[in-house]
Amino acid sequence: YNEQTKLLIINKVMQNTIDEKLKLQDAIKNKIDITEEEIDNAVKNFALSNNSSPEKLKQAFKEYGVSEEIFREQMKSDLGWVRLVRNRTSFDTVTEIEIQDALELAKKDISKEKYMVSEIVISKNDARNIYDLSRTLRQDPRFEMYAAQFSQSPSASSGGRLGWINAGQLPEELDKKLQTMSSGDVSDPILYNGSYHILKVEKKFDPEKDKMPDPTAAEIEDLLQGQKTERFASKHLQYLRQKASIELKE
Numbered sequence: 001y002n003e004q005t006k007l008l009i010i011n012k013v014m015q016n017t018i019d020e021k022l023k024l025q026d027a028i029k030n031k032i033d034i035t036e037e038e039i040d041n042a043v044k045n046f047a048l049s050n051n052s053s054p055e056k057l058k059q060a061f062k063e064y065g066v067s068e069e070i071f072r073e074q075m076k077s078d079l080g081w082v083r084l085v086r087n088r089t090s091f092d093t094v095t096e097i098e099i100q101d102a103l104e105l106a107k108k109d110i111s112k113e114k115y116m117v118s119e120i121v122i123s124k125n126d127a128r129n130i131y132d133l134s135r136t137l138r139q140d141p142r143f144e145m146y147a148a149q150f151s152q153s154p155s156a157s158s159g160g161r162l163g164w165i166n167a168g169q170l171p172e173e174l175d176k177k178l179q180t181m182s183s184g185d186v187s188d189p190i191l192y193n194g195s196y197h198i199l200k201v202e203k204k205f206d207p208e209k210d211k212m213p214d215p216t217a218a219e220i221e222d223l224l225q226g227q228k229t230e231r232f233a234s235k236h237l238q239y240l241r242q243k244a245s246i247e248l249k250e
Contacts, residue, residue, distance in 0.1 A: 020077045022240040027080030032087075034079045042075045085233045092232075094224045102220045110214065113167045115178055116202040118143055118160040121153035127196045130189045134198050137186045143200050152195070154234060164205070174199065 027034070040054075047057045061068045120143075122130060133150070137143055147160025155162055167179055173192045181187060181201045189196040215223075 018244070019237065019241075020074055022237070022244055023081040023084075024073070024077040026236075026240055027077070027084050030084055030087075032080050032083050034076045034083075038079055039072050039075050042079055043072065046075070081233075085229060085236070088236070089229050089232050092228055094221050094228070098224055099217055099220050102224060103215070103217065106215050106220065109166065114164045114205045115167070115181070116204075117162045117165045117178065118147060118200045118202060119153060119155055119162055120147045120151040120160055120198040121155075121195050122150060123152055123195045124191065126152070127189070130196045130198070134186060134189055137198065137200070143186070160200075 043057065044054050047054050052060075058068060060066070061071065120133070120137075122133075133146070137146060140146070144159030144161070147156055150156075151160050153160070165178070168175055170178060171192055174190055174197055177187050177190055178199060178201070181199070181204075183201055183204045185201050187197075187199040189198055191197075
């Protein structure tokens, strides 16, 4: 890694560490209690999802010098945050009208050309090696990992995934490039609004060639509920960051 890359990683790790602390503090403030048993189960599920076991995970911690205590604290923070967000959004349920409106929109939307897009966004001031990064991404399939590590967009928390984007939906500078891309393509850096954007097309949907099944009401309801939950989580974390910043200045 060069010095610029190291700085990006350090800043990212620092922000993630701060966010973990803010989430855990807010969960405790709202009297959300996470038991050791719940943390044990979360660690076990994490290990299983990575084709490992809790015992092998402990061994890996020792080999790589990772603190098991800090890892468990992060698990506790994640569990507390998920429960807090669920509690705060449980009253905001999706209505039948919202489901039907979304179904109608989906049926119209399915006739439009669209792209499944991921992004990496880095401010112009931090992007001295941005062209090297785009060249690397054309050779290395781990776009999601690079997005989580480097991207300064809110989408970094989901590996840079934006989901399905209709032609014409993004700002003109980005959309113009997107419409020249095919499945698997990674764009050159595109300067927009003071930041460089690197786009990757995971899939491309052409309504004249491809068929996509109509979504069910249950799928739409799950999608809408997930969107409401994500919006609250994003806004609430931003509120906690701003509040912490004010407290630090006092």
